Amino acid sequence: xxxxxxxxxxxxxxxxxxxxxxxxxxxxxxxxxxxxRSRIDLRTFWVRRARRLWPLSWLIIALVGLxxxxxxxxxxxxxxxxxxxxxxxxxxNWWQIGHDGYVTSFxxxxxxxxxxxxxxxxxxxxxxxxxxxxxxxxxxLVAAVCVxxxxxxxxxxxxxxxxxxxxxxTDTRAAELLVGAALAVAWGRxxxxxxxxxxxxxxxxxxxxxxxxxxxxxxxxxxxxxxxWSRGGFLLVAVASAVLVGASVGNGLLGWALSTRPLVxxxxxxxAIYLIHWPLWVALPIGWSPxxxxxxTVAITLVVADAVHRxxxxxxxxxxxxxxxxxxxxxxxxxxxxxxxxxxxxxxxxGVTAQVDATLDAVAEPTVxxxxxxxxxxxxxxxxxxxxxxxxxxxxxxYRQTLVTVxxxxxxxxxxxxxxxxxxxxxLGDSTARGLANGxxxxxxxxxxxWDRSVLRCSFGxxxxxxxxxxTWRAAVAQIRPDVVLIDTLxxxxxxxxxxxxxxxxxxxxxxTAVLSEAMDIGDAVGARTAWIRAPRxxxxxxxxxxxxxxxxxxxxxxxxxxxxxSGDASLLAxxxxxxxxxxxxxxxxxxxxxxxxxxxxAGAALNDLAAWVAPQVxxxxxx
Numbered sequence: 185x186x187x188x189x190x191x192x193x194x195x196x197x198x199x200x201x202x203x204x205x206x207x208x209x210x211x212x213x214x215x216x217x218x219x220x221r222s223r224i225d226l227r228t229f230w231v232r233r234a235r236r237l238w239p240l241s242w243l244i245i246a247l248v249g250l251x252x253x254x255x256x257x258x259x260x261x262x263x264x265x266x267x268x269x270x271x272x273x274x275x276x277n278w279w280q281i282g283h284d285g286y287v288t289s290f291x292x293x294x295x296x297x298x299x300x301x302x303x304x305x306x307x308x309x310x311x312x313x314x315x316x317x318x319x320x321x322x323x324x325l326v327a328a329v330c331v332x333x334x335x336x337x338x339x340x341x342x343x344x345x346x347x348x349x350x351x352x353x354t355d356t357r358a359a360e361l362l363v364g365a366a367l368a369v370a371w372g373r374x375x376x377x378x379x380x381x382x383x384x385x386x387x388x389x390x391x392x393x394x395x396x397x398x399x400x401x402x403x404x405x406x407x408x409x410x411x412x413w414s415r416g417g418f419l420l421v422a423v424a425s426a427v428l429v430g431a432s433v434g435n436g437l438l439g440w441a442l443s444t445r446p447l448v449x450x451x452x453x454x455x456a457i458y459l460i461h462w463p464l465w466v467a468l469p470i471g472w473s474p475x476x477x478x479x480x481t482v483a484i485t486l487v488v489a490d491a492v493h494r495x496x497x498x499x500x501x502x503x504x505x506x507x508x509x510x511x512x513x514x515x516x517x518x519x520x521x522x523x524x525x526x527x528x529x530x531x532x533x534x535g536v537t538a539q540v541d542a543t544l545d546a547v548a549e550p551t552v553x554x555x556x557x558x559x560x561x562x563x564x565x566x567x568x569x570x571x572x573x574x575x576x577x578x579x580x581x582x583y584r585q586t587l588v589t590v591x592x593x594x595x596x597x598x599x600x601x602x603x604x605x606x607x608x609x610x611x612l613g614d615s616t617a618r619g620l621a622n623g624x625x626x627x628x629x630x631x632x633x634x635w636d637r638s639v640l641r642c643s644f645g646x647x648x649x650x651x652x653x654x655x656t657w658r659a660a661v662a663q664i665r666p667d668v669v670l671i672d673t674l675x676x677x678x679x680x681x682x683x684x685x686x687x688x689x690x691x692x693x694x695x696x697t698a699v700l701s702e703a704m705d706i707g708d709a710v711g712a713r714t715a716w717i718r719a720p721r722x723x724x725x726x727x728x729x730x731x732x733x734x735x736x737x738x739x740x741x742x743x744x745x746x747x748x749x750x751s752g753d754a755s756l757l758a759x760x761x762x763x764x765x766x767x768x769x770x771x772x773x774x775x776x777x778x779x780x781x782x783x784x785x786x787a788g789a790a791l792n793d794l795a796a797w798v799a800p801q802v803x804x805x806x807x808x
Contacts, residue, residue: 654702
């Protein structure tokens, strides 16, 4: 439900957290029982885990690779080879942290995004048996390791930064697995059974029901980007999960309720359901009704998962398929997955290149539109009052800002009454400014004269052959004498040609703020007002064309984009300029991929809508 209709269960991701705790309990129970009988056989354990998990997951990864190669996922598969390799290597969670993320991902999701949790499980299955083998299953030592591990995981969740890092990190999620392991240690020597001293405890049933209720409330109240997770939230969920697990393995109410045939049927196929449903959901057209997509996903997934369970999972677990055939089949799946991923990436690159060329051709020429200068009496207009934003914390600094915005992003565009001389706007910036200038000119609003002095690829530095922005911008202001200077650029990395030492650091923040303040003061020489376009995050993976394929430490990095906007926001206070909150407007759009096909430039109907939203703001500002 969380994956298909997240608005219904925004906290449905807690299901994975419950499973982590359950898994820690199950694996530790089995290993402790084996240790009590003899000595833990690591090789046998790892072979069992591989036979249980790899055949089906590799088959699904191979099918995803094929689907990407034939275009089932559109052009949003530039990073599919990396997703495939990281999923096969069981490090998908760390790959996602360094690339498209999960919590803060704003692109069309990867068909393998759900592999992050399986990777954490596999990493646990490699390390945890070693711990029990080294401690010889001594419960006191295992308990001590659990306590230390839980404490370390809690500290890690408080120390690391970024919602994705907390959500996807093996260290930050280890507490959930270790709480389950601690339950197995505390429960005694009988695996998967409630201790005798608790077997008659109605209190355990009551605690289990309360834990289930708490988790149910969480599924409709919490979100993956909540600050709760950096304050021990996952540990609280793990404790509730442990209570639920402990109550469920008994012969009480929960044990009976969860043993009903429909739930057992789903439980036996849950691994196949988990692997199959997400790539299917992503492949369905995003233009369809979410309810229809969800219904189709559930129906198809259950049918396919049942077939896969009977034809693949069952025979593999029963060892009816010889090891030699399994190895050969696995090798074929890996080869198909890698070849399909490379083919899909090439398809994506060709599509993005063509779209970039088409977009840049559309904004190739500067825009100047002349209008009638007939004047009529004009009523006094004023800007809406400033709004105070919440404190902003950017890693190394914290400050309170007052953001002046000139329009509600959700409000329909309303032009001021036609009156007086037209407002002259000078558009400065790079190719994003060029597109906006053309959009404004295409509106043919009588009260707006648009002058475009943008330079493709160049804003505050840009390429080596870019002109000096200070000279060209001042010359344009002096020549045109605009009422409004509109600045629209992509986030700039090398201000004045100097590469940043630490883009998120205090020194770079101060330097960007100083340069942006200087830019916003450009219009002061002729008494012009300045409107600064806040930069929306780039649409991934399409925008990787502009970032040399790098999602981090580039303008494709959300942290860098947000740092750029915070510097601009701080400059507003120093210069009296205003912000046009383009990110807020963009987030309300229904189809971000169609709005920005190359991940950067707004095009088609989106550009028209954007210009219609910006125009009344510019006119109002010019007359204030």
